[in-house]
Amino acid sequence: MEITPALFAAIAITALLCEYMDASIGMGYGTTLTPVLLIVGFSPLEVVPAVLLGQLVGGFVGGFAHHKVGNISLDFRQDKEVKKRLRGLGYLPKSLDSKIIFTLALCGLVGALVAVFSAVSISKIALKTYIGVMVLGIGIFILIRRGRPSTFSWKGLIAIGLLSSFNKGMSGGGYGPLVTGGQIISGREARNSVGSTTLAEAIVCVVGFLGYVLIKGDIFWMLAAATSIGSIIAAPFAAMTVKKVNSEKLKLIIGLVTTVLGIFTLVKTFIL
Secondary structure (H helix, E strand, O other): OOOOOOHHHHHHHHHHHHHHHHHHHHHOOOHHHHEEEEEEOOOOOHHHHHHHHHHHHHHHHHHHHHHHHOOOOOOOOHHHHHHHHHOOOOEEEHHHHHHHHHHHHHHHHHHHHHHHHOOOOOOOOHHHHHHHHHHHHHHHHHHHHHOOOOOOOOOHHHHHHHHHHHHHHHHHOOOOOEEEEHHHHOOOOOOHHHHHHHHHHHHHHHHHHHHHHOOOOOOOOOHHHHHHHHHHHHHHHHHHHHHOOOOHHHHHHHHHHHHHHHHHHHHHHHHO
């Protein structure tokens, strides 16, 4: 499909809006942009790499922007104190946000690998039902627990990281709502959760995009450029929005959007 200047601009603007939403509430980029591009007339093998690259570059720019405005603190120098206490653990970054992003990235690699080997044994309806129920449950839990203090749990974070990356590898979706919402119910602040998810998902997208480059080779670079430009422009504005929005209001928005996404996934699976 030929991309005219007008279509290029339209795709870039659409990607901008999707990235703004994604980097503001931690979800919605691929879920929204992928079906839009398919409806326009692009093939799945053209769309998926372009969406992955757009989310990759937008996520890295957005993660750095979240760091600059203070939503997260990135310090990837090795935490020497942890290394002394836990010998043999290997590399761990210094700041808590960096540790969480590093953990989510590792979980992403493991979960995606497991998904590859499980893809042939799970039906699409069962997978979408499972994702829809889980996303809906997390959204409802956020709304019910909103305003109540909670203690951060590494075990909960690891479980969410593995499940969400498994979902991503199996279906291409279900990552953002689970990671953002899962961090919140694991005891993280909404701002930290959004910023960490933005960068962690970008790292997971690196693996997916490189896989397409190595296996498929002929990426539709014009389409990828349009999604990338829009995403890069939107990311800093999204980080500033998260900085300005009240944390409890942000948590309410995330809870509502996650609940709606869960309901939509179930409705789409059984009705549409």
